[in-house]
Amino acid sequence: MGYERLTRYIIRRLLWMIPVVLGVTFIVMLLLELTPGDPARQLLGHFATEEQIEQAREEMGLNRPLITRYFDYLYGVTKGDLGVSYFTKGNVWDDIMVRFPYTLLIVTISMFIAICTGIPIGVYAATHQYTWKDNASIVASLFCVSMPNFWFALILVNIFAIKLGWVPSLGVETWKGWILPSVALSIGYSATLARQTRSSMLEQIRQDYVTTARAKGQTERVVIYKHALKNALIPIITIVGSVFGASLGGAVIAETIFAIPGLGSYTLSALTSRDYPVVQGSVLYFAVMYSVILLLVDIVYSMVDPRIRSQFVGTKKRSKKEKKQRSEVLSQ
Amino acid sequence: MKSKKRSRLGETWHRLKKNKAAVIGLVVVIIVLLVAIFAPLLAPYPYDQQDLSNVYAKPSREHLLGTDKFGRDNLSRLIWGSRNSLIMGLGCVALGTLFGITVGSIAGYFGGRVDIVIMRIMDVFSCVPMLLMCVVIAAILGPSIQNAILAIAISTTPSCARLIRANILTVRDKEFVEAAKAIDAKSPHIILRHILPNAIAPTIVATTMNIGNSIISGATLSFIGLGAQPPLAEWGAMLSEGRNYMRQHMELVLYPGICIMITVLAFNLLGDGLRDALDPRLKN
Numbered sequence: 001m002g003y004e005r006l007t008r009y010i011i012r013r014l015l016w017m018i019p020v021v022l023g024v025t026f027i028v029m030l031l032l033e034l035t036p037g038d039p040a041r042q043l044l045g046h047f048a049t050e051e052q053i054e055q056a057r058e059e060m061g062l063n064r065p066l067i068t069r070y071f072d073y074l075y076g077v078t079k080g081d082l083g084v085s086y087f088t089k090g091n092v093w094d095d096i097m098v099r100f101p102y103t104l105l106i107v108t109i110s111m112f113i114a115i116c117t118g119i120p121i122g123v124y125a126a127t128h129q130y131t132w133k134d135n136a137s138i139v140a141s142l143f144c145v146s147m148p149n150f151w152f153a154l155i156l157v158n159i160f161a162i163k164l165g166w167v168p169s170l171g172v173e174t175w176k177g178w179i180l181p182s183v184a185l186s187i188g189y190s191a192t193l194a195r196q197t198r199s200s201m202l203e204q205i206r207q208d209y210v211t212t213a214r215a216k217g218q219t220e221r222v223v224i225y226k227h228a229l230k231n232a233l234i235p236i237i238t239i240v241g242s243v244f245g246a247s248l249g250g251a252v253i254a255e256t257i258f259a260i261p262g263l264g265s266y267t268l269s270a271l272t273s274r275d276y277p278v279v280q281g282s283v284l285y286f287a288v289m290y291s292v293i294l295l296l297v298d299i300v301y302s303m304v305d306p307r308i309r310s311q312f313v314g315t316k317k318r319s320k321k322e323k324k325q326r327s328e329v330l331s332q
Numbered sequence: 333m334k335s336k337k338r339s340r341l342g343e344t345w346h347r348l349k350k351n352k353a354a355v356i357g358l359v360v361v362i363i364v365l366l367v368a369i370f371a372p373l374l375a376p377y378p379y380d381q382q383d384l385s386n387v388y389a390k391p392s393r394e395h396l397l398g399t400d401k402f403g404r405d406n407l408s409r410l411i412w413g414s415r416n417s418l419i420m421g422l423g424c425v426a427l428g429t430l431f432g433i434t435v436g437s438i439a440g441y442f443g444g445r446v447d448i449v450i451m452r453i454m455d456v457f458s459c460v461p462m463l464l465m466c467v468v469i470a471a472i473l474g475p476s477i478q479n480a481i482l483a484i485a486i487s488t489t490p491s492c493a494r495l496i497r498a499n500i501l502t503v504r505d506k507e508f509v510e511a512a513k514a515i516d517a518k519s520p521h522i523i524l525r526h527i528l529p530n531a532i533a534p535t536i537v538a539t540t541m542n543i544g545n546s547i548i549s550g551a552t553l554s555f556i557g558l559g560a561q562p563p564l565a566e567w568g569a570m571l572s573e574g575r576n577y578m579r580q581h582m583e584l585v586l587y588p589g590i591c592i593m594i595t596v597l598a599f600n601l602l603g604d605g606l607r608d609a610l611d612p613r614l615k616n
Contacts, residue, residue, distance in 0.1 A: 023456030031472045146597035148548045148568075150555050151589035154575060158582055249461030256556060264464070268556065271471035283468055287459040 006302060013295045017288060024287045025073060028280050033066050039274040043086055060086060073280070082284070083277035085270075092281040096263060100285065102172070103262035106254060107247045109178060110186035114243065118190040119236065122197020126205060127224060137194065144191035150253045153184035157257075170259040181254040188250075189243045196239045200232040207231075233304050241297030245290045347609035354605020360598035368415040377405040379412035379565040388581055400584055401577060409565040410591055416566035417592065420481055420550030420559065421543055421599075427485035428546075429539050432492025433532075437523050439493065440500030451497070454490040462487045466549060470558040477566070480559040484549045488542065495538055499531035506530075537610055541603035544596040551592050567592045 040056040041048070048056075057063050061072075076083060082092040125137040157180060161169035167176045204210065205228050213223045252264030259265075263282055270278035348354050367374060376396075383403030391398045397406040439450040457465070469483035503509065504527065512522045551568030553559040560566035562573070567588040574584025 019452065020456055020459045023453065024459060027456070028468070031469065035472050035474070142597060142600060143593070146544060146548075146600055147593050148551055148555075148571075148589065148596075150552060151571060151585070151592065154571070154578060154585050155589070158578055158585070162579055245461045246463065249463030249465070249467075252464060252467055253552060253556065267464070268467060268471070271468065279468065283460060283464070286461060286464055290461055291459050 006299075010295065010299065013291075013298070017291050020287055020291055021077065021284060022074070024284055025077070025280065026070060028283050029066065029070055029073070032274075032276050032279065038062075039086055039276055042274050077284070082281035085278050086275045087273060092277050095266065095278070096282060096285050099261055099263045099266050100289075102260050103248070103251050103255070103264055106178065106181055106185065106260065106262065107244070107251055109182040110189065110247060111240070111244055113182060113186040114189035114193055115240065117186075118193025119197050121190075121194040122236075123201055123224065123229060125194065125198045126201035129202060134198075138198070141191035141194045144187050145195070147188065149184055149188050149250065150257060152187055153180065153254065153257050156180050156184055172258070172260050177258070181258045181260060184257075185247060185250055185254045189247060192243060193236065193239060197232065197236055200235045201228060204228040204232045230304065234301065237297060237300055237304065241294055244293050244297075248286060248290060248293075344606075344609045348605050351605045351608060353601045354609070357598045357601025357603075357605060360594065361602055364414055364418065364595050364598065367411055368418045371411050371415045375405075375408035375411040377408040379409050380404065380563040381408075388577075397587060398583065400573070406584070406587060409570060410567070410587055412565040413567045413570055413588065414591065414595070416477060416560050416564060417547055417551060417568070417595070420477060420484075420554075420566070421547030421595075423481040424484035424488065424546045424550065425539055425543050427481060428488035428542075429492055429535065431485060431489040433496050433528070433535065435489065436493035436496030437500055437528060437531075440497035441504060441519065441523050441527060443504075447497075451494070454493050457487070458490040460487075463549065463552065466553060467556070467558065470553050475558045475561055477560050477564070480550060480553040483553070483558075484546055488546070492535065492538070496531065496535050499534055500527055503527050503531045533610060537603070537607045540606050541600070544599040544603065547592065547596050547599070 038053070038057075040053050040060060040062060044052055044056055061069060064072075073083070080093060082096070084090065085092055085095065088095075121137050121141070125134045128134045157169045160166050160180060167179050168174070169180075171177050172181075205224075207228075210223060210228055213227045214220075218227075249264075251262060252268055254260065255262040255265040256268065263285065267279060267282040267286075270282070348358075381404060383399065386395075386399055386403045387401055389395050389399040389403070395405050395407065397410070399405055400409070435450055435454070439447045460468070465487040466480075466483045469486055470480050473479035473483065509522060509526055512526050517526075550559060551566070551571070554566050554568030555572045557572065560569040562569065570588040571585055571592075574581065574588070578585045
């Protein structure tokens with residue numbers, strides 16, 4: 001038997017995105033509807049006459065009832081049409097496509113930095129428990145977790161861009177421009193990963209199988225990296241998934257500070273100017289991307305842990321109780 | 333019953349006391365809380381008192397940490413800022429936990445369709461990255477401290493609800509709940525008096541660990557102009573004001589950031605310690 005169950009699971013998770021799209025769209029639309037402030041008035045400025053505003057409202061479709069607009073919007077979404085910006089008149093989908101790569105790039109680089117630094121530091125701390133090295137890494141990671149990343153970004157700018165002049169303080173025209181934003185964004189996530197790695201490694205190191213591996217005469221390196229770390233990875237992957245999602249949101253800050261034309265700063269400026277189609281489109285896009293990432297994390301799960309994989313590829317029909325247990329494992 | 337409860341609390345306290353880091357955290361938290369409460373007495377100047385003849389003053393006896401671009405005393409603003417920053421951090425944790433407990437216990441206790449509908453709505457909410465959700469809600473509601481608190485509270489609700497629901501599921505089918513149902517107790521009574529007290533401990537730990545994050549989220553919203561508005565003193569807002577002049581006056585960015593970091597660090601140390609003290613099994 002192949003991976004039928006896994007495929008079925010993936011399809012089910014992809015189908016689950018339909019209610020996500022419906023829900024997120026509705027919530028954002030409702031929020032925008034409930035709050036005072038008229039985009040038509042904002043667009044035309046203070047000197048517009050009532051007739052002009054009324055006409056603009058009519059053109060923007062704001063006079064139609066909420067539910068009609070909701071279904072219209074959804075119909076557009078099925079065709080990949082997210083509407084047109086009130087202000088720039090640009091197609092929202094095209095704008096998102098131009099801007100999202102920036103966000104994705106910065107998030108990916110910072111995740112890469114976080115994984116490459118956080119996990120080794122965590123392993124190192126766990127294998128040196130009760131020594132000053134362990135204490136130093138705990139203290140350092142606690143400091144990093146407790147530091148607002150926008151503050152760290154400003155400190156970095158001050159030192160490396162203003163004082164030393166090594167990198168530009170704004171913009172990402174050259175590759176040098178990416179360094180500060182990604183380092184600033186990654187520091188907190190790296191520390192979070194280090195903490196999680198340390199605690200789940202400590203749990204594994206005490207297990208009997210590690211003793212067995214040592215007794216077999218395996219080198220310490222193999223024991224730690226091949227045996228213990230592999231088993232410690234499950235909770236770490238969960239954290240990686242949630243951190244990835246968090247960094248999609250966190251990119252808003254990095255993008256504003258470093259003037260990166262990403263999706264986060266696009267959303268933020270649309271929010272302040274009440275550009276409803278842009279807000280709706282980008283929040284929706286973020287939500288779908290986030291769900292896709294969480295799905296990928298689940299798939300990676302099943303790749304590292306044969307116990308989880310066996311739940312998908314087995315042929316036996318499961319009882320209700322087993323199904324419940326499985327869904328609990330997955331939702332953890 | 334009462335004596336048993338006290339002994340459990342006493343035991344937790346005993347374990348917490350032995351953890352040096354947690355005690356340091358607790359002491360710092362208490363100091364920051366006292367500073368926030370007694371800000372009007374401690375601050376040498378009002379937070380918005382301007383002195384345009386004395387802007388960007390160097391530290392001196394009158395202004396221990398110098399002044400900002402309007403000649404406002406930095407130290408006083410930091411002291412007043414602790415109040416607003418803590419109100420934001422604690423406020424959104426309290427509100428978010430309240431929302432989470434309400435939603436989570438209803439879902440967990442009633443189960444079935446109610447559970448499915450509520451949890452799916454929570455899932456939809458948690459499909460948007462948290463900080464982005466905060467930004468969207470805060471921007472739509474309009475920039476102010478209250479709206480920022482509400483925005484952060486709403487975005488932390490799903491995780492809290494999920495936690496409390498999971499704990500309630502483990503308690504729901506216990507005998508004492510059955511006994512309460514047998515004597516025809518009303519659902520709210522059962523939830524509040526019988527189930528919640530037995531299911532709330534992990535939530536308390538999670539809440540303490542969340543305070544630090546919430547302070548950072550609050551500061552972040554203020555930093556991008558969606559939280560505390562000028563002339564209010566709040567650490568995040570002060571950072572955002574200082575940012576434009578950081579080329580010449582780095583201290584305007586440094587001070588509020590250090591305040592945030594120390595406070596958040598203290599709450600995190602306390603949260604870690606509390607978790608270990610309440611559940612020694614988790615301690616490594």
